[in-house]
Amino acid sequence: MSLEFFGSPLTDRLFACSPFTAAARRANVQGAWATWGDNALPEFFSSIALETAAIRNAAMLEDKSPLAKIHVHGPDAARFINRLIPRDATQIAINHAYYTPWCDDLGKVIVEGMLLRLSETDFIVTAGLMNRWLSRQRGRLDVVCEDVTDLFGILALQGPNALSILQEATGHDWSDLGFSRGRRAEFSSVPVHVWRTGFTGVKGYELWVPPEAGNNVWEALVSTPSGASIEPCGHASQDIVRVEAGMVLPAIDYARAGPDSVQAHSYGLVDDAYHASPYELNLGRFVDFSKGDFAGRSALFAESQAGGIGRRIWAMRVDWRQLVSSYLERDEMPIVNGKIRRIPPMELLSGGDVTGFATSIGWSSNLKEVIGFAHLPAHLDPHEVVFLRWDESEHPIDVPVSLSTLPFVKPSRK
Template structure:
């Protein structure tokens, strides 16, 4: 029997799109690679993305004290356009798209026919009949199937559109000094088009940190010149490029959730008890029952009427300063009632905070005598800690500058 050389097998696997396929570089990869002194990368939607670049603590404080630049190019981006674009998006998502004005953005979610959340994300209205849907996971087959009967065009523009998140109290000053005139007029969840290198950059006053911030989108070929335009005023404004670790810390403080971290999307769930309705992950406020029918509406209404909701997503404050991601929650230290999905020590609040999924009625009607089981590694030994937890409202951190218009300069 002829033996196939290992190198040949790997080459064939790569050519076939196997898991061994090297991660892609984003349009900003060369700039990030030069800054990544830690060589600390992770995989995001098939792209090589930085977990940290230099120092996680300094990167976090750039978000809260000056300005932080984060590459969001791997985020999935779908262009939805055509005469039925409004009707299609309204049928797809849980919010009333008819209320979303041109050059506005809103946070939304979409469900399968059983009311289980497929994903959450942002919907940008770029024109009267033109939208961009941004999400964590990929949904093109679902979108195309859902578009049956609608006069719409759906295109995956994830690879063609580069994206940056510019966040922090000095983020507006960075844009001003970089020459983006008029950006000070953008209100929260508003977007505009600004000239750049013979083309344009779409800038929206949005972000994932709970702070003053913006997101910038441009064609892939303009990516490096956009980065360099911002970086030219970086030192003056103490702007720092950051990785996901710092961003994740900030988003926990802001109480934001992440698909397949704080909840499992219905397309990726392998077990039925992992499925979640919007009300079970804190997204009940998004659901507009006054709008025309949308995917999952009947199931959501039925669950509310019959009170069959099984889970609830809550904010927690934990005694001490040891974070406990994926730690179990107990009632009276005995009965297991949930799990922490994300946790962090907040330097701003000086509190140990977490997001947790609990089994109702815990976290809804039963709020007291809840405990978390944390295993802390200390000098090569794990120490079991049982710490009391308190239900806390999200967001944990509220910053007035996030909504100030015009934005402040410090």
């Protein structure tokens, strides 16, 4: 379970250190930390508002090293991958990254995340661990699946100034690196794999770094002339901008399907009622029925032909002024969390009945709105009056919300 705490630099005996922990300790002036698995990472460095503004308007650095990484390799690796994802893996070029869901045989999402191709027979999956699922699917194929999470540090460099910072740090032109593409580089003789991708909806890069070189790469970036615009970014700030970009998280916005679900998450959404297909998570564009058979194909095809899906996810904006007014009428202090509320979901009502639920709810200082994801029946008219049952106070408040298509902020890929 995730913990949040304040204090002096962390004791290595309590938490695992990432390649960037030393640099993060120096920069974390507020001493706010949160856990991600066995790792402790900054919750925020300065303030959530300042960091989210930097992501949209300047540049940020964020440590994403604890992200699970599975190395899938061997003569049958491409065939194996293609059988397990709804996208056509045969179209992935070397040094190309795919964002894709992974589904079980019922068409429910196990995880979603990036699939990176390093060579004809080498892939890396960056998503929740799927050890049991992958083992069961391997059969007689000549393929190996290895957890390589600790072999790389991942440093996200995101924001409008990311390109100039990267070019100054490496001395190379990166303007021709297309979206979702990767390339190798050197930072002061340190080999780094740079991927043009990210989880924020803004232009940026992810730097895959040897563990021993994390501190040097961090310093190389912040020491550039354009690096003065960098704000180190904590977990809370990134969580808000990923909601703005319409990016969902397992166990937070849907329950993981598959045999690894309970093993992988001891908290969050685990009930079958929260399982979801790609269509229900706004990921239907990644389902390709022309590619042949794949896990969940029959169920997803039947769903696509049935005239609609069970649920649909919407961008939800909460009438926070009405919410604050309701608090004041009760002589209570308004409670609007500055961070994303991850669990449990809040109820959504229409016509006086509970018709759905809302996840990842919180204040966006960039948009000046309380936002989140609304999970509602697919047949519901988005113009219908829907209320969110705000349960952050002793007596819940039903506050109106407005719905629109995702994302809140259109990703920039230029």
